[in-house]
Amino acid sequence: MKLSQFIFSFLMGYFCYSLIEIVMRGYTHWTMSLTGGLVLAVLYAVNRCRTMTLIRSCAVGTLLITAIEFAVGVFDNMIMHWNVWDYSDMPLNLLGQICIPFSCFWFLLCIPARLLCRHMDRRLGRTVKYKKGCSDSLRTAFMINSSCWDPRQRNYYCFLYNNRWVPVT
Structure with missing residues (x-):
């Protein structure tokens, strides 16, 4: 993956995820914007594989997003005490940083993310x-x-x- 593809996918994720959070919660945190950019850049790299099916892409994306969310959550909420989010009241949560309901949401969000990644790949990537x-x-x-x-x-x-x-x- 070229640096320009990484930067573009990062910026798309940065702005798209920020917009999703603002629409859903009314506000966002700058670390969540950076996390959204990192996630879409990683998903872009994953979805460049031509053998990746939709279900596999969503499953891999869910695992990656949840892992990144956990790492950022531990840093933001537990180490820095910024209290960006708290899933303590959600069912099946781990330390209040990740939970199964949001992982299911990430799975569904991976569907339009995959379409966006494929579109970006056609525009930026291969001449295929x-x-x-x-x-x-x-x-x-x-x-x-x-x-x-x-x-x-x-x-x-x-x-x-x-x-x-x-x-x-």
Whole structure:
């Protein structure tokens, strides 16, 4: 991942998460803005993997967000005593820093985050364009081998890389 991609994804997470917190709680803390930026930058790196399914992406994202939230919570709330948040009254909480209901919320929030990361990857990252449904004439013209064929869906899955159609493996 290029530095510019990291910086852009960090800034997107910084501002998007700040906006979510302001809409939901009415205010935010600067450490939460930084945490939102770090989280989206990490999710961007995770979602660059082409084999990452939606469910797997959400599960990995939930674990990462919860771990980062716990680390920031221990620092902000327990060490610095800034009292940014307190989940002590929530069910199934750990030291009042993380809880299962918010982890479920992070799982759901990972769905639009994944879409945002994929969109950013198309805009900032690779010059790869996916094409579903390559016809036989395209297959012949671009010499795409038969591994591009998915017999279950009766479609070709190919992508354009360096002006050549190649199968998705």
